[in-house]
Amino acid sequence: MPDMASFELKLRGGLAERHIMEGFDGYNALAGAAYTLSLVANYVETGVIRYKGQFIGRHIVLAEPIAQGSILARFKVLLTGDAEQVFDIPDADSENLLYGLVRRVVQRNFGLPAEPINAETEALLEDRAGEVEELVLAVEPSLRRAHEAIGPSATSMEWTGGFSTMGTLDPATKEYIKASIPERIPMTQDVTVRGFYGNTGRGLIYDPTIDRNISISMRKETLAAIGRVFSYGLDQYLNRTGNTIRIEFTRLLSSDGRPKHYVITGARATRMLTPSRPV
Helix, strand or coil: CCEEEEEEEEEECHHHHHCCCCHHHHHHHHHHHHHHHHHHHHHHHHCCCCCCCCCCHHHHEEECCCEECCEEEEEEEEECCCHHHHHCCCCCCHHHHHHHHHHHHHHHHCCCCCCCCCHHHHHHHHHHHHHHHHHHHHHHHHHHHHHHHECCCECEEEEEECCEEEEEECHHHHHHHHCCEEEEEEEEEEEEEEEEECCCCEEEEEECCCCEEEEEEECHHHHHHHHHHHHHHHHHHHCCCCCCEEEEEEEEECCCCCEEEEEEEEEEECCCCCCCCCC
């Protein structure tokens, strides 16, 4: 028997209070939420990030009829894979991991703290934080699409999975996820490498100047030149040596000026006398 994970989106305010929504933007938003679930579910089932063509995640997310109250959209995800085997996490439960990862990608894309909500997610982040950050970036377009209902159709969309809150979509998160303002000022900073995905150059670093984890990316030629520096940095973090790397980068900012993402242009190894504190 497959595991069954349950998710619910509750639209409130606007037209939703009359149990209706705009047809185009409303259903477009629900499709964005469903595609987000498909991408994360595919990763839980296979350990592979896919977002184009045919993949398992597209076929295991099932939609129930829309219900009143104000508007309720419910999805079921049929999980047949073995997370313990796929990710080598002892006693891992696929359903728990799906809930934890959906919350993670939603909160990260909203610029909010995203502490693990279960042991499965915590264990995965210890070993594959770079891959998870790649997943965060992969779902950003579908999460932007999920905000299309925020406006005349609804003022908020509460997203739950099982008994946990995945996140709330509202005008503030819509503005945050849609805005990526390039800041062309070159910067340099010593950072801790929290995760790194060597195939693409995407990952996660801790910047002590803002006391936050920040996602990173780099061009292919940059990855070829300095990828080994980030691999070294990740090894230092995992072995708790306190050694860091010095990065050169530009930033993408949200509409309120908060850093959303660093674009890496260079890096070299360095050393810190006091270990930085990942969050």
